[in-house]
Amino acid sequence: MTFRYLLFYKPYGVLTQFTDASGADGGTPRPTLKDYIPVPSVYPVGRLDRDSEGLLLLTNRGQLQHRLCSPQFAHPRTYWVQVERIPDAAALNQLRNGISIQNYRTRPAKVKQLSAPPPLPPRDPPIRYRKTVPTCWLEMTLTEGKNRQVRRMTAAVGFPTLRLVRSGIAHLRLQGLEPGQWRDLTAEEVKALHQLLR
Structure with a gap:
């Protein structure tokens, strides 16, 4: 399996998930990550409220996602x-x-x-x-x-x-992205991410 690590600049008003349950219930659908990120099977590491903006890390590597969300690692x-x-x-x-x-x-x-x-x-x-x-x-x-x-x-x-x-x-920064843009992490960023979890 090829692991993916993405950085996304979440705009204001976007849900930190790929589906919106309120839209399925007949309500007005709200923007989600699916509207911006066409990469399958990646999931956000942690959350940002709908009314917050900025850096979001996504990956398909479950172990990394679990470790970064765990309070004991305190990144x-x-x-x-x-x-x-x-x-x-x-x-x-x-x-x-x-x-x-x-x-x-x-x-x-x-x-x-x-x-x-x-x-x-x-x-x-x-x-x-x-x-x-x-x-x-x-x-x-x-x-x-x-x-x-x-x-x-x-x-x-x-x-x-x-x-x-x-x-x-951690060492990842928002600079270089505009709201709604995403990119893959560089090899150096991924390496530093793994070192963070040792």
Whole structure:
């Protein structure tokens, strides 16, 4: 069997699956991975919410998929997060040290405020702006992936997430892809991925 490893830039509004059950029930079908990726038998490693964007790794290698999704291996995932208002040092330290959300304490995270917005195309549809409320961008690197964790973390310290883009999975980066584009990993990227799991 030939193993495939793909990187995909998931656009806003796309489901991280290849079928949409709501469309089968007579509802309006929503965009899925099938609308973008013509490669058979590959599956996403982890998930991105429908209202999140960015890097998604797909493979047909089940063992790799299982290992990367397992909390015990704690591989880093990096996000660019646009939040409402400007977090102060206390809020950033809370995010770094771990906070309690839904009876769960998050692991320590790397968090920094970006001096300028990251190089991203405009979102379609655009985020909700309020003229009197500033926004800023954070870069957050987590080693866990609880459901809607980044959004819950920023909300818990008083700075709701407006836009969320995953920019990195371990050593893999979003650069070079536009929303809706995918590519195969290079041999060097695959080798580094396997070394990560040793």
